[in-house]
Amino acid sequence: MSRSPRSLYGAVQRGRNRGLGGLYLLVAALLLVYVWLFPGVLGLSGFSKFTQNWLPLALVTMAQALLMLNGGISLAIGPMVSLGAVIAATSMAGPLGVPGAILLVVLAGLGIGALFGAIVALFRLPAIIVTLAGSFIVGGGALLVLPRPGGFIPAWFSDALAGHQPTAFAVLLLVVAGWKLFLATPLGLGLYAAGDNPLGAFRSGVPVERVRIMAFALSGLLTALAGLFVAAQTGSGDPVIGTPMTLNSIAGAVLGGVGFLGGHGTMRGALAGSLLLTVMINVMFFLGFPPVAQYVAQGLIIVGAVAVPELLARYRA
Numbered sequence: 001m002s003r004s005p006r007s008l009y010g011a012v013q014r015g016r017n018r019g020l021g022g023l024y025l026l027v028a029a030l031l032l033v034y035v036w037l038f039p040g041v042l043g044l045s046g047f048s049k050f051t052q053n054w055l056p057l058a059l060v061t062m063a064q065a066l067l068m069l070n071g072g073i074s075l076a077i078g079p080m081v082s083l084g085a086v087i088a089a090t091s092m093a094g095p096l097g098v099p100g101a102i103l104l105v106v107l108a109g110l111g112i113g114a115l116f117g118a119i120v121a122l123f124r125l126p127a128i129i130v131t132l133a134g135s136f137i138v139g140g141g142a143l144l145v146l147p148r149p150g151g152f153i154p155a156w157f158s159d160a161l162a163g164h165q166p167t168a169f170a171v172l173l174l175v176v177a178g179w180k181l182f183l184a185t186p187l188g189l190g191l192y193a194a195g196d197n198p199l200g201a202f203r204s205g206v207p208v209e210r211v212r213i214m215a216f217a218l219s220g221l222l223t224a225l226a227g228l229f230v231a232a233q234t235g236s237g238d239p240v241i242g243t244p245m246t247l248n249s250i251a252g253a254v255l256g257g258v259g260f261l262g263g264h265g266t267m268r269g270a271l272a273g274s275l276l277l278t279v280m281i282n283v284m285f286f287l288g289f290p291p292v293a294q295y296v297a298q299g300l301i302i303v304g305a306v307a308v309p310e311l312l313a314r315y316r317a
Helices: 005-017 021-037 044-069 077-091 097-123 127-145 155-162 167-183 186-196 198-203 208-234 245-255 267-286 291-316
Strands: none
Touching: 021 267, 044 077, 044 167, 044 186, 044 208, 044 245, 044 267, 077 097, 077 127, 077 208, 077 245, 097 127, 097 208, 155 167, 155 208, 167 186, 167 208, 167 267, 186 198, 186 208, 198 208, 245 267, 267 291
């Protein structure tokens, strides 16, 4: 007897959620610790500041997860964030104004991401090599646009995005809704298939090259928007401000259960991983951990997040 579309969808979602229960419990436990250490986070202003700290990491983690689900990875996440920040900071005071600056950031993210995707898809080159080379080019471009921290972000724009209102949380909800809509499109439906089994997906009629280019383009858009938000937070542009976000984006995606080989993981898991990383950093800060200890703790947690599921799978086998 054939399954109904709704029951089949439920079975697929349950399969993708398998193994994420422990992650959700760990995130909930750390959130409780964070609320105990900083009760002000339950207020409107505290919640707003917390989501503002989370949003850039959430965006770059989604960008990285998008590529990992498709079987790739990007080492240009950090430079793309920096490029988005410096484009915003150098163009908002010009004749284009704020709308023109936002459009430039969007076009830069989409265009550079699509270019990376086209090189990977059409020339059959490894994504890690292409984005490694691209990270130097994009990083150099950010330094050409703005050699040192500076530029101008209007105060009203910074207040609108990074003020005392939960605008960052609203932006994140819009991005998640956009992701859900993308998954309902033919390209979105082919994302998992092209990442899990490109040859099988191609034989089934999935436009694998187009899916890969679209994944890179959307990833570039998310990272450029993260740079725009960071510029609004700081009130200026910095050509190297995105440097730590490359590894943090990989860490957030891996913590969220997204696999390196494509087709395995969920975006909600990646978001939970980025939230875990954000809360973990905040908790260690309030507990007085020195920066070196914070890095060591992050590394141990990431290794555990990767090793424990593998050990459990071997034990079950």
